[in-house]
Amino acid sequence: MRFSHRFPRLNTTxxxxxxxxxxxxxxxxxxxxxxxxxxxxxxxxxxxxxxxPAEQTCCGQPMSNTGCxxxxxxxxxxxxxxxxxxxxxxxxxxxxTAMVRHHYHDLLPHDAAYEKVQKNSFELCEFxxxxxxxxxxxxxxxxxxxxxxxxxxxxxLRLEGSSEEMLTRPGKVRGFLQSLRGxxxxxxxxxxxxxxxxxxxxxxxxxxxxxxxxxxxADHKQAGTDVLTATDMSCLMHLEGLVRRQxxxxxxxxxxxxxxxxxPTRPHSPAPLKSN
Amino acid sequence: MNAPIHKEHAELATEFVHNRERAKWHxxxxxxxxxxxxRQTHSIPEWEQLRELAATIKRHxxxxxxxxxxxxxxxxxxxxxxxxxxxxxxxxxxxxxQILQEHGAKKIVxxxxxxxEECHLNPYLERNGIQVVxxxxxxxxxxxxxxxxxxxxxPAIHIKKQEISELFHDKLGTEDxxxxxxxxxxxxxxxxxxKFVNADAGITGVNFAIAETGGFVVCxxxxxxxxxxSIPDLHIACMGIEKLIPxxxxxxxxxxxxxxxxxxxxxxxYTSHFHGxxxxxxLHIVLVDNGRSxxxxxxxxxxxxxxxxxGACMNTCPVYRRSGGHSYSxxxxxxxxxxxxxxxxxxxxxxxxxxxxxCGSCTDVCPVxxxxxxxxxxxxxxxAIQKVVPWTKRVSMSMxxxxxxxxxxxxxxxKVARVGLRWMPRWMIYNGLNKWGKQxxxxxxxxxxxxxxxxxRSKS
Numbered sequence: 001m002r003f004s005h006r007f008p009r010l011n012t013t014x015x016x017x018x019x020x021x022x023x024x025x026x027x028x029x030x031x032x033x034x035x036x037x038x039x040x041x042x043x044x045x046x047x048x049x050x051x052x053p054a055e056q057t058c059c060g061q062p063m064s065n066t067g068c069x070x071x072x073x074x075x076x077x078x079x080x081x082x083x084x085x086x087x088x089x090x091x092x093x094x095x096x097t098a099m100v101r102h103h104y105h106d107l108l109p110h111d112a113a114y115e116k117v118q119k120n121s122f123e124l125c126e127f128x129x130x131x132x133x134x135x136x137x138x139x140x141x142x143x144x145x146x147x148x149x150x151x152x153x154x155x156x157l158r159l160e161g162s163s164e165e166m167l168t169r170p171g172k173v174r175g176f177l178q179s180l181r182g183x184x185x186x187x188x189x190x191x192x193x194x195x196x197x198x199x200x201x202x203x204x205x206x207x208x209x210x211x212x213x214x215x216x217x218a219d220h221k222q223a224g225t226d227v228l229t230a231t232d233m234s235c236l237m238h239l240e241g242l243v244r245r246q247x248x249x250x251x252x253x254x255x256x257x258x259x260x261x262x263x264p265t266r267p268h269s270p271a272p273l274k275s276n
Numbered sequence: 277m278n279a280p281i282h283k284e285h286a287e288l289a290t291e292f293v294h295n296r297e298r299a300k301w302h303x304x305x306x307x308x309x310x311x312x313x314x315r316q317t318h319s320i321p322e323w324e325q326l327r328e329l330a331a332t333i334k335r336h337x338x339x340x341x342x343x344x345x346x347x348x349x350x351x352x353x354x355x356x357x358x359x360x361x362x363x364x365x366x367x368x369x370x371x372x373x374q375i376l377q378e379h380g381a382k383k384i385v386x387x388x389x390x391x392x393e394e395c396h397l398n399p400y401l402e403r404n405g406i407q408v409v410x411x412x413x414x415x416x417x418x419x420x421x422x423x424x425x426x427x428x429x430x431p432a433i434h435i436k437k438q439e440i441s442e443l444f445h446d447k448l449g450t451e452d453x454x455x456x457x458x459x460x461x462x463x464x465x466x467x468x469x470x471k472f473v474n475a476d477a478g479i480t481g482v483n484f485a486i487a488e489t490g491g492f493v494v495c496x497x498x499x500x501x502x503x504x505x506s507i508p509d510l511h512i513a514c515m516g517i518e519k520l521i522p523x524x525x526x527x528x529x530x531x532x533x534x535x536x537x538x539x540x541x542x543x544x545x546y547t548s549h550f551h552g553x554x555x556x557x558x559l560h561i562v563l564v565d566n567g568r569s570x571x572x573x574x575x576x577x578x579x580x581x582x583x584x585x586x587g588a589c590m591n592t593c594p595v596y597r598r599s600g601g602h603s604y605s606x607x608x609x610x611x612x613x614x615x616x617x618x619x620x621x622x623x624x625x626x627x628x629x630x631x632x633x634x635c636g637s638c639t640d641v642c643p644v645x646x647x648x649x650x651x652x653x654x655x656x657x658x659x660a661i662q663k664v665v666p667w668t669k670r671v672s673m674s675m676x677x678x679x680x681x682x683x684x685x686x687x688x689x690x691k692v693a694r695v696g697l698r699w700m701p702r703w704m705i706y707n708g709l710n711k712w713g714k715q716x717x718x719x720x721x722x723x724x725x726x727x728x729x730x731x732x733r734s735k736s
Contacts, residue, residue, distance in 0.1 A: 024726050024727075026680070026686070026690075028726060029690070029725050029726040029727055030690040030693070030694060030721075030725050030726075031694075031719045031721065031722065032719065032722075032726075033722050033724060033725055033726035033728075033729050034722075035726075036726035036729075036730065037726065037729060037730070037733070040730070040733075052727070052730050054683065054727055054731075055683050056683070057680040057681075057683055057686045058680045058686075060677070060680075062673065062676065063673045063676065063677055064653075064657075065634065065653065065656065066630075066656060066660070066665065066669050066670075066673055067653075067655075067656030067657045067658070067659055067660030067661075067665050068660050068665070068669070068670055068673040068674065068677075069657050069660065069661075070674075071670075071673045071674045071676070071677035072677070074677065074681055075677055075680055075681065078681065103653075106657070151633070151634070151635035151636055151637075152634075152636075154636075155635070155636035155637070155639070155640060156636065162636075162637070162640045163314065164314075164592065164637060164640035164641040165324065165640050166317055166318065166320070166321075166323040166324050167324055190307070192637075193594055193637075194594045194633050194635035194637065196594065196633060197633065198632070198633025198634060198635070199633075199634075200630075200669070201630070201632070201633050202712065203711045203712055204286055204630060205285075205286050205289060205595070205630075205631065206290075206711050206712075206714060206715070207289060207290040207293040207294070208289050208290075208293055208595055208598050208599055209633075210714075210715045210716065211293050211296070211299065211598050212594050212595075212598065212633075213716075215303070237719055238716065240717075240719060241712070241713075241715075241716025241717045241718065241719070242715065242716050244716075244717035245715060245716055245717045
């Protein structure tokens with residue numbers, strides 16, 4: 001993979017001196033603060049001192065994805081100014097990281113500061129895998145976990161190979177989850193179909209969006225998923241909305257929460273699997 | 277031509293989803309085809325190289341399109357075909373009618389051609405006293421129902437076999453209530469055979485035209501194109517100018533990709549090559565632009581002309597599968613259609629680039645590597661510039677950006693919203709104004725945001 005070539009495995013000293021800026025997407029900041037805290041815990045466990053620049057708000061993706069470039073541009077500009085001086089920008093969101101990496105060039109053409117931020121921005125698991133060179137994660141999680149492949153993490157950041165492509169890529173999220181003691185991963189009939197969130201699509205195309213979400217949840221149900229996880233809280237917010245409304249017995253957790261050792265409680269607390 | 281006034285995609289999709297059982301059936305039928313495609317592509321280790329090669333050949337051809345078109349014309353003419361050039365749909369239809377009238381042809385059999393659908397050739401010919409029969413089984417079914425195809429490869433994918441049985445009973449007098457597909461296909465064959473035998477001319481589309489040889493290739497599974505041009509003395513082939521490839525040896529790259537991507541077959545059942553007319557017969561080829569030059573000149577959208585009309589992006593699209601082809605109100609529906617249609621009429625089809633979650637499955641499945649979902653995003657930006665995006669969206673996004681530019685206002689707004697959500701009674705949150713909340717709950721708001729908690733954590 002191109003990023004692992006670019007960033008060789010680092011030694012401990014360089015980890016300690018690394019300046020890491022934490023990018024917490026606005027909806028995580030406001031509605032899922034524990035996902036942010038779990039991200040901090042994970043990075044600190046690796047000996048990294050994490051900085052959270054408080055001027056940050058939103059990367060501008062909602063504006064950009066509705067075509068409102070003029071509204072998105074000042075937010076992209078702010079983002080780059082805020083994060084330009086960090087060695088790495090790490091975020092518990094594949095979608096927002098993809099926005100910065102792949103969709104700022106239209107908003108900020110020929111911008112040297114942006115090019116630096118673009119190169120240095122990583123989704124959390126991608127950072128652990130590509131920059132820190134980790135392949136396993138130490139921890140217990142005795143639950144049956146279903147991975148929802150958030151599309152932007154999957155097809156924009158290539159955190160794993162997609163079902164359409166005939167390529168073998170490392171599973172950067174799956175690898176860490178698989179290495180947890182006691183975990184079982186459920187097998188879906190459609191391994192990477194979209195959940196139907198899609199930003200404003202969730203509201204503008206409410207009927208299709210909800211049907212897509214229900215279809216994903218039904219697939220997880222037949223696969224025996226007790227804990228549904230993803231790299232993106234936006235997909236999970238949509239799925240959790242359906243789970244809560246229909247009182248389905250499944251817990252929703254961000255990958256960061258699982259890796260940080262949190263227990264599944266939201267909105268349902270499944271019983272842990274019995275060890276053999 | 278003025279675009280017909282039609283309902284927006286979101287509204288038609290809602291109606292389609294409303295019949296949940298049918299929407300599920302439609303979704304599963306197309307997912308079945310996607311799975312067949314996956315099995316076939318997995319059997320080709322060099323699949324990704326083939327895609328890359330196909331995209332490169334297309335890019336090259338489009339860059340030199342004028343030269344290759346002229347080369348094709350020279351070589352096709354040398355073999356005895358008559359080549360016509362049509363600037364738009366209207367000119368195309370006029371040319372076809374004129375050829376038919378010169379030959380005194382009244383009864384036409386036509387094999388599947390999305391181009392003639394795009395040009396609305398059937399109603400035009402019918403208005404001019406010519407009888408046209410679509411001979412592709414699916415297309416014939418939708419023709420009998422008097423509706424447009426809902427898919428470019430499987431035109432009648434939205435219709436159940438019981439409905440076909442009723443239709444055939446009504447129109448052809450088949451047995452009432454006999455839903456057996458073999459019986460129905462047999463009856464269709466008997467009826468269509470008469471049409472073939474009595475036809476004065478055959479019209480086909482073109483899958484690939486080869487500049488080097490002047491020949492062209494038509495791919496079908498039913499052999500209807502072959503029969504349709506083998507009985508009558510006149511063959512008219514209608515093709516969009518983007519169907520060209522430079523050399524005969526480039527063809528195999530595309531035939532290997534097409535059948536696998538379209539229906540999960542190693543190759544289409546019939547891959548028929550036409551090099552000039554049969555002895556004593558006439559062959560006319562109509563080259564149609566109809567907006568393609570405009571797309572070719574566009575820096576953003578020219579790659580959409582790589583399209584070989586395999587339909588894989590439709591089969592994989594989670595929105596198409598659940599909203600049906602007719603919800604797009606355009607000849608080519610689904611992801612690729614949502615790029616092509618606004619080129620023709622941005623006002624009338626400006627909703628289509630938004631009928632998409634930007635999941636990117638179409639881009640990964642596309643055999644000629646069109647970056648479909650990125651082009652749809654580019655269309656959204658273009659539509660906002662042209663002010664086709666509704667003002668409500670533009671104003672709300674500007675307002676959101678104004679808040680998000682000011683961290684204090686953002687933090688305050690977030691706090692107010694969270695406190696509000698905690699204390700407001702349910703009816704104030706979940707009502708007609710909250711489309712999110714119609715079938716979904718909002719997340720329970722936490723007392724403190726991440727930034728508040730991070731701050732107190734750092735202090736301790």
